[in-house]
Amino acid sequence: MSNLQAEWKKQAAEHAAQFVKSGMVVGLGHGSTTAFAVRRIAQRIAEGDLTGIVAVPCSDEVAGMATELGIPLTTLRSHPEVDLTIDGADEVDPKLNLIKGGGGALLREKLVAKASAREIIVVDQTKLSAQLGLLFPLPVEVLPGTSPAEATFIRTLGADVSVRGGDRPFVTDSGNHILDCRWAGIDDLTELASILEGRENVADHGLFLGLTTDLVVAGEGGVRHFAAGEDWTEVYPV
Helix, strand or coil, X not given: CCHHHHHHHHHHHHHHHCCCCCCCEEEECCCHHHXXXXXXXXXXHHCXXXXXXXXXXXXXXXXXXXHHHCCCECCCCCCCCECXXXXXXXXXXXXXXXXXXXXXXXXXXXXXXXXXXXXXXXXXXXXXXXXXXXXXXXXXXXXXXXXXXXXXXXXXXXXXEEECCCCCCCCCCCCCEEEEEEXXXXXXXXXXXXXXXXXXXXXXXXXXXXXXCEEEEEECCXXXXXXXXXXXXXXXXX
């Protein structure tokens, strides 16, 4: 990652952090971009600008970071309705559908996203894509021991599939493994999501469809905010 890309991520995340208000239940996504937002939220708490918030972390790593920075934590069981979540994405299409899971936290990220009244996705402009699957493989989280069978099945759908971590598979916070599945663009997102959700051994997949309410993008033109229904391609042609 270049220094310029890191600066864009920081700009987008810190802009999104300003949407957090006192008294909110806040979802904290996983990843390098969201980490900037977590630090900014912690800074606002320390300065007295934010009070009475509690946060639902989307990974054990984020939980540790938030605790170290002094952000009070809670769970979906205690707070099943989340006011606002700030999270990143690996790829964003013009309808604000996403591929997520590059950091391996997709299962909890989706649970928190579905519980959120507002899902703010923060990215730098390199994550914008005309069609999902062109830039990043789709992570599919599967139960331990089922990777060979699920990989064989997903290959019948036209994907190149690899086990994340190879001979020493990556293990998610939930104890599962991840298949990285690459298509030359995914033609029917809804159909693919439905097929994967019908597989008994698939814990979840990285297609986040219709969950994004806001997109914050930082890039060469500065920071731009798009609401669901707004087409970012007028600003960032792809």
